[in-house]
Amino acid sequence: MRKHPRKIDPPPKPDTPGGITQHQFGQLKDLQTELSSRRLEALKLYEPMPHQEEFHKCMVSERIVLGGNRGGKTLAVAVEAARAATGQDPYGKYPAEGGNLAIVGRNWPHIGLVIYPILLKAGAFRIIKDEKTGAWRSIRPGDDKSKSKPAPPLIPPRMIKDTSWVLKNAGYLNKLELTNGWTIWCFSSEGQPPQGYQADLIWLDEDLNNETWVGECQARLADRKGRFVWSAMPHSKNDALIGLCERADKAVEEDIKSPLIKKFTFRFLDNDFIDREEKQKNIERWSALGQEELKMRAEGEFTTESTLMYPTFNLSVHTYPRSELPGGQVPPDWTRYVAIDPGHAVMATLFAAVPPNEKLLLIYDELYIRNCNALIWGEQFAQKAQNQSIYCAIMDMHGGTLRDLGSGRLPHELYTEELRKRKVKFQIGGSSFIPGSDDIPARTALVRQMMHIQGDGTTRLKILEGSCPNLIRELKRYRKKTTTVNGMTFVTDAPQTRGEVHASQTLEYLCAYEPKYHPPPKTYGPDPWWVKWQVERKRRQRESEDPCVILGPTGKVS
Numbered sequence: 411m412r413k414h415p416r417k418i419d420p421p422p423k424p425d426t427p428g429g430i431t432q433h434q435f436g437q438l439k440d441l442q443t444e445l446s447s448r449r450l451e452a453l454k455l456y457e458p459m460p461h462q463e464e465f466h467k468c469m470v471s472e473r474i475v476l477g478g479n480r481g482g483k484t485l486a487v488a489v490e491a492a493r494a495a496t497g498q499d500p501y502g503k504y505p506a507e508g509g510n511l512a513i514v515g516r517n518w519p520h521i522g523l524v525i526y527p528i529l530l531k532a533g534a535f536r537i538i539k540d541e542k543t544g545a546w547r548s549i550r551p552g553d554d555k556s557k558s559k560p561a562p563p564l565i566p567p568r569m570i571k572d573t574s575w576v577l578k579n580a581g582y583l584n585k586l587e588l589t590n591g592w593t594i595w596c597f598s599s600e601g602q603p604p605q606g607y608q609a610d611l612i613w614l615d616e617d618l619n620n621e622t623w624v625g626e627c628q629a630r631l632a633d634r635k636g637r638f639v640w641s642a643m644p645h646s647k648n649d650a651l652i653g654l655c656e657r658a659d660k661a662v663e664e665d666i667k668s669p670l671i672k673k674f675t676f677r678f679l680d681n682d683f684i685d686r687e688e689k690q691k692n693i694e695r696w697s698a699l700g701q702e703e704l705k706m707r708a709e710g711e712f713t714t715e716s717t718l719m720y721p722t723f724n725l726s727v728h729t730y731p732r733s734e735l736p737g738g739q740v741p742p743d744w745t746r747y748v749a750i751d752p753g754h755a756v757m758a759t760l761f762a763a764v765p766p767n768e769k770l771l772l773i774y775d776e777l778y779i780r781n782c783n784a785l786i787w788g789e790q791f792a793q794k795a796q797n798q799s800i801y802c803a804i805m806d807m808h809g810g811t812l813r814d815l816g817s818g819r820l821p822h823e824l825y826t827e828e829l830r831k832r833k834v835k836f837q838i839g840g841s842s843f844i845p846g847s848d849d850i851p852a853r854t855a856l857v858r859q860m861m862h863i864q865g866d867g868t869t870r871l872k873i874l875e876g877s878c879p880n881l882i883r884e885l886k887r888y889r890k891k892t893t894t895v896n897g898m899t900f901v902t903d904a905p906q907t908r909g910e911v912h913a914s915q916t917l918e919y920l921c922a923y924e925p926k927y928h929p930p931p932k933t934y935g936p937d938p939w940w941v942k943w944q945v946e947r948k949r950r951q952r953e954s955e956d957p958c959v960i961l962g963p964t965g966k967v968s
Contacts, residue, residue, distance in 0.1 A: 450546055452561040453489065453498050455537050457548040461676055462486040467501055470672045471631070474654050475641040477676030485535060486676070487613055487641040488528045492564035494611045495592045503637060508591035509610040512630070514623055516616050518598045522581030525596060525615065530570075530583070533560035599623050608633045614640040621650040649887050649909055656886075719854060719888045719905050719914070722861050730772055730872035740774050740874075741765075745928045748795075748803040748836075749920035750843065751912045752821045757782035758912035759791065760881065762920055764927045771860060771925055773873045778880040778913060784821065788828025799930040800836050804919050805843035837931065846919035853922035854905060860921055871921070881913040888914040 430438070448454070458466060465475060465486050477483035491513065493499040497506035515521045528534050536549045538558040549558045569588045576582035586594040597604070599618040603626035612627045628638055642651060658673035732738040740746070744763040751758040759777035764770075777790055805822055822843055829841035838844070847853045860871035873882065888911055891904045905911070 472638045472671040474673040481676035483641045483676045511594045512612045518582045526581040610636045624650040750805045751916040758916045776878040784824035792832040802838040807845040847922035853918040856921045884914045
């Protein structure tokens, strides 16, 4: 029987273009969708303004970004943080995988209202389709905003591995783990700063409730050679921010080639994405609130005139050149004074002198001792006061009458005892102290009066050139107290007593005493040769005389 050859089915025809299977076509479609999605990610489309790009490419370890409203500071730093966490920093400042990012906000509402939306929600900036290429790009000045849409989140959802919250409904983000091993932590500055962790980038946003965060955050960067960024409106009530800005300004003045810190200022008027009409409206609103409000919000500058205790203090006015003193030292015929603010954390002492014409009060030296006690102060004071005739010493008796916990004795007693041990005496009071004034308004008024520029361009209060760096630093930051009523902040006339104000208050005690000129005691040179010779001659005569005393008649007995 004839067998028919087995019929072989022809291979299936591809049901998709290009000769690939339906499964392969699906994979290719998914791949194209993912590529299109990644090309549309916010960090790929972000186009910084020139001043923002200058911030991004800066390689220093500490960066301060100051700016008013809508200056672009928060967006620039948020992009910097997102680039670091997703391993997309174009300048290679951060590790691509396994890094740590810590973000510190003013409080948890600040985390929920600012940090969480700008990093994890759409709309950090706007994007638009290019009319020529048809591709999406960042919106530019002159584009039709009605055709734009919010950009995707700075941190794409595909990279989020796990999220934990303090309060999810309010957006209080606590921890974010990414697929590349990076971890993002969010903290509120109202709490205490955590210790023991390591970070590659720390971002402080706006003002802090607790300034101890700054030093602690800087310490967390050492092991990983991390970087520190602080973006804020220039509030003058934060000493830590002012101190960092002073460091940055000093580096610019000294023209340091490789500085450790740099300050950037983003001005409201430099933002080209805001319409001219809108800019004019805001300028008019802020001007109505005062020039300081306008400077802070439009120019990104510190406003200290209304909050500083002594806003007229100026180094160019209140510095006394050493070249005007003979040999650069205070003449011996000037009257010298000392004012002391006792304390353990910081012990401040100022040395002042008044010339015979009483035209000025010259602050010519200081002691600024941390973790001080009476023994340490006595040793250093005795060295400073050596060969000086001091008229009197003025002490803050509020601190001087707080009993020492160890010995139970009063501080002014301990300080007096240390002076007696070292045989240090003042013209008035011996080794004891004169109480400083308790009238705070009066003593601050006297300081202002001495700082006042007179008709001839001079002032009564002067600080000797290069002599008192701590006093100068404090006077630049010494502020008035503020109070908040119904959500509005008001500045009082009372001085701020917290923080490092020790040298400034010591100056107040000194000025309140109203130092006058008193001729110092005359000092004589070495005795002439004959004085010593006469003393020696009398001594020899006494030794040669018969030491016996005869009672009765001196004649011979027969």
